[in-house]
Amino acid sequence: MSGSSAIVPGDACLFLDFDGTLVDFAAGPKSVIVTPDLVPMLRDLSNRLDGALAMITGRALDDIDQMLWPLQLPTAALHGTMRRDGSGKVTIVGNPSVEDFKVASRRLCQQFQRWVARHPGVCVEDKGLALALHFRNAQPRWTPEPDDLKILASLLTPDLELLSGDLVLEVRLRGGNKRTAVEAFLAEPPFTDRMPIYIGDDVADVPAMETVERRGGMTIAIGARIDARWCMPDPAALRLWLAALARRNDPS
Ligand SMILES: [Mg+2]
Incomplete structure (x- = not known):
């Protein structure tokens, strides 16, 4: 996906899966490696997008927060069962205990x-x-x-x-999923009226990707498990690409 940073406008919003997308799988979910540059890069990218960057993950909210500490991004956790919106408010779909x-x-x-x-x-x-x-x-x-x-x-x-x-x-x-979480984010600031980009690696990401494509957005598959409009071979390639986006200062 060479030269692709040029096709991402400054008014995009970004939805990122975590495991298998931003980080490589490990023997267990607690042993994935978060490289030292990942959190600063996500913070810079979020700032560049005026906060319109959300994690869409199967992990629990406190788990992903621990992985990305001290960053607390808008997040759909547990595959969309729980969501922290752009203002920091947390809601649970259906309100189960x-x-x-x-x-x-x-x-x-x-x-x-x-x-x-x-x-x-x-x-x-x-x-x-x-x-x-x-x-x-x-x-x-x-x-x-x-x-x-x-x-x-x-x-x-x-x-x-x-x-x-x-x-x-x-x-x-049953209830919320990654698709409904993305739809909820897109109805609220700072995501509203921005071009959505969804990046994931697994079948659980596909319904959200379909929604993003229907809305004229961009989808990127990491690895070969699913298809999307674009693809990258692994999380390391994605991190390099995102780092290049985060470094861009012009709003075009
Ligand atoms: Mg994944």
Whole structure:
């Protein structure tokens, strides 16, 4: 995507996924490496866009804040279940409690724990309002079979849905998703009336990308898992490109 910084206008707004997009995957979600230049670069880029830069992530809000400390960007967390808008106000879609989620997901959690016990390296991540089964680190390699997914589907309650990501399965509350989060941001300052750019790497990003393309925006896929209007090979290439954008001083 050489020379592409020239095609991004100063009145753009930017939506960024985190894992697999801005940072490389690691053995577990806590062990991803945030390079020292990432946070200052995001801060500069956000300033250049008058604050119209949002994280759109499957991580919990306090988790992404910890990763990007001391920066607190507008963020859609837990795949859109929770959102911090441009003014810093946090809302939860449908207003469920952690206790509600734990009751609804109890049987799925038990099934996840069975797999954790059987497959070394597999782990469950409790995100409060979502639950993730990570099998990136399974030794020997293991991924749920179609029959396993059928078992999970049979345990879903009407309030829950199952998301399949890159070597991760996630149980979350139905309701908000990355698409609805992007739509909500685009209806508010400082995102309104700006050309949206969405950058992601996974199937969970695709509905948000479709919305952005329908609105005349730009989409960039990182890696080969999904298609978008543009693509880059890996997070390192994206970080280089974003750094070039952040350094540009002219508003054109
Ligand atoms: Mg991702």
